[in-house]
Amino acid sequence: MLAVFAVGCLTLAGCSSGEFKGVYDLPLPGGADVGDHPYSVTVQFADVLDLVPQAAVKVGDVPVGRVREVRLGGDGWTAETVLEVNGDVVLPANAVARLRQSSLLGEKFVELAPPDGDTKTADAKNAGTGRLANGATITLDRTNRNPEFEEIFGALSLLLNGGGIGQLQTINRELSKVMDGNEEQIRSFLSGVNTLVTDLDAHRSNITEALDGLNRLSATLANRHEQVSGALTDLTPGLQTLTDQRTQLVSMLQSLDRLGTVATDVVDRSRADMVADLRALAPILGQLAAAGENLPQSLQMLPTFPFPDSVLNTVKGDYVNAFVSMIPAPGVPLPPLGEGVPETGLPVFPSVSKTPAPSGGR
Structure with missing residues (x-):
C-alpha cells in the first residue's frame, strides 16, 4: 500500500x-x-x-x-x-x-x-x-x-522549584500569628473599610464631578501658563523683601503682642475708675436731657444780646441805637469823608436805626 x-x-x-x-x-x-x-x-x-x-x-x-x-x-x-x-x-x-x-x-x-x-x-x-x-x-x-508545551512546563517547574510556592507556608503561618487574638480589631477594620467603600460608592457622582472640576481647573491653569508664570515671577521680589525684613516683622509682631498685653492690663486696672467716672457723668447727662427745649431756646438770645426779642416788640415808635466804630489797619489810606469826622482821623458814624417800629406805633 x-x-x-x-x-x-x-x-x-x-x-x-x-x-x-x-x-x-x-x-x-x-x-x-x-x-x-x-x-x-x-x-x-x-x-x-x-x-x-x-x-x-x-x-x-x-x-x-x-x-x-x-x-x-x-x-x-x-x-x-x-x-x-x-x-x-x-x-x-x-x-x-x-x-x-x-x-x-x-x-x-x-x-x-x-x-x-x-x-x-x-x-x-x-x-x-x-x-x-x-x-x-x-x-x-x-x-x-x-x-x-515545553515552555509552559519549564515555567511551572521554575515556579515550583525556585519560585514563591515554598513561601506560602511561611506566609500562612505569619498571617495566623497576626490574626490570632485580633479577630475583633480585624473585624472592626473590615467593617470600617466596608463603610468607607459604601460611602465612596454613594458619593461616586460627587467624586466624579470633583475630578471633572479639577480637570477643568488644570486645563485653565495650563492655558494660562504664561500668566501664572508671570505672577510667580513678579512675586519673587516681594517674597525676597519679606525674607529680608523677616527680623523686623518678627520684632513688630512681638511688640504688638507686648502692646496688647499692656493695653489689657491698663484696661483691667482702670476699669473701676472708668466705671466710676461714667456713673458720675450720668447725673449731668440726665440734667441736660431734662433741660429739653429750654437750652436751644436760651441760645436764641445770643444774636440780640443784651435785649431779647420780646423787647423789640414792646418798644413802639422808637429805635434801638447801635454805634459802630471801624479802625483801619496801619498803612491803609482813608477815603475822604464828609462831616462828622473827628480830628483823630477815626470816623464815627451817626446812629443807625436797626429796626423801625412797627406801623401804628406812638
Missing part, C-alpha cells in the same frame, strides 16, 4: 513541470485545496518553532492553503514562511498571522485572520480593494505564536 502511494507520488512529481526537491514537495493526503489560482503570501515570524513545509494554513479553523516554504529572512534573524492560499479566500490587507498548534502535542499550522475587531472583510470583498493580494508580506508586528 505504501509502495503504491510512493510510486504514485513519484509519478506525479515526474510529470510535473517543476523541479522535484524531495519529500517536502509531495502533497499531504487530505490537505487543503488551493484551487486553480492560488496566491502567495510571505509571513515573517520571530520564531517559527518546528513549522515544516506542507503544514496547513487555516482561516477560522478551516484549511485554506499550505506552507510552501520555510526560510531565513534577509536580515539573518527573522524566519519567513511562504504560504499558498486559495484564491477564493478574501482577507483584509492588514490581516494577521498566528502560529498555532492543532492540539497539545499536535502539528503546527499558520492561522490567518483579520485584526481583532475588524469587520471590514466583506466590504473589502465587495469593493475589490484593501484585500490581501498576491505577493503581500505580513510583517513581524502582525504575527505571534502560542507558547510551547
Whole structure:
C-alpha cells in the first residue's frame, strides 16, 4: 500500500513541470485545496518553532492553503514562511498571522485572520480593494505564536522549584500569628473599610464631578501658563523683601503682642475708675436731657444780646441805637469823608436805626 502511494507520488512529481526537491514537495493526503489560482503570501515570524513545509494554513479553523516554504529572512534573524492560499479566500490587507498548534502535542499550522475587531472583510470583498493580494508580506508586528508545551512546563517547574510556592507556608503561618487574638480589631477594620467603600460608592457622582472640576481647573491653569508664570515671577521680589525684613516683622509682631498685653492690663486696672467716672457723668447727662427745649431756646438770645426779642416788640415808635466804630489797619489810606469826622482821623458814624417800629406805633 505504501509502495503504491510512493510510486504514485513519484509519478506525479515526474510529470510535473517543476523541479522535484524531495519529500517536502509531495502533497499531504487530505490537505487543503488551493484551487486553480492560488496566491502567495510571505509571513515573517520571530520564531517559527518546528513549522515544516506542507503544514496547513487555516482561516477560522478551516484549511485554506499550505506552507510552501520555510526560510531565513534577509536580515539573518527573522524566519519567513511562504504560504499558498486559495484564491477564493478574501482577507483584509492588514490581516494577521498566528502560529498555532492543532492540539497539545499536535502539528503546527499558520492561522490567518483579520485584526481583532475588524469587520471590514466583506466590504473589502465587495469593493475589490484593501484585500490581501498576491505577493503581500505580513510583517513581524502582525504575527505571534502560542507558547510551547515545553515552555509552559519549564515555567511551572521554575515556579515550583525556585519560585514563591515554598513561601506560602511561611506566609500562612505569619498571617495566623497576626490574626490570632485580633479577630475583633480585624473585624472592626473590615467593617470600617466596608463603610468607607459604601460611602465612596454613594458619593461616586460627587467624586466624579470633583475630578471633572479639577480637570477643568488644570486645563485653565495650563492655558494660562504664561500668566501664572508671570505672577510667580513678579512675586519673587516681594517674597525676597519679606525674607529680608523677616527680623523686623518678627520684632513688630512681638511688640504688638507686648502692646496688647499692656493695653489689657491698663484696661483691667482702670476699669473701676472708668466705671466710676461714667456713673458720675450720668447725673449731668440726665440734667441736660431734662433741660429739653429750654437750652436751644436760651441760645436764641445770643444774636440780640443784651435785649431779647420780646423787647423789640414792646418798644413802639422808637429805635434801638447801635454805634459802630471801624479802625483801619496801619498803612491803609482813608477815603475822604464828609462831616462828622473827628480830628483823630477815626470816623464815627451817626446812629443807625436797626429796626423801625412797627406801623401804628406812638
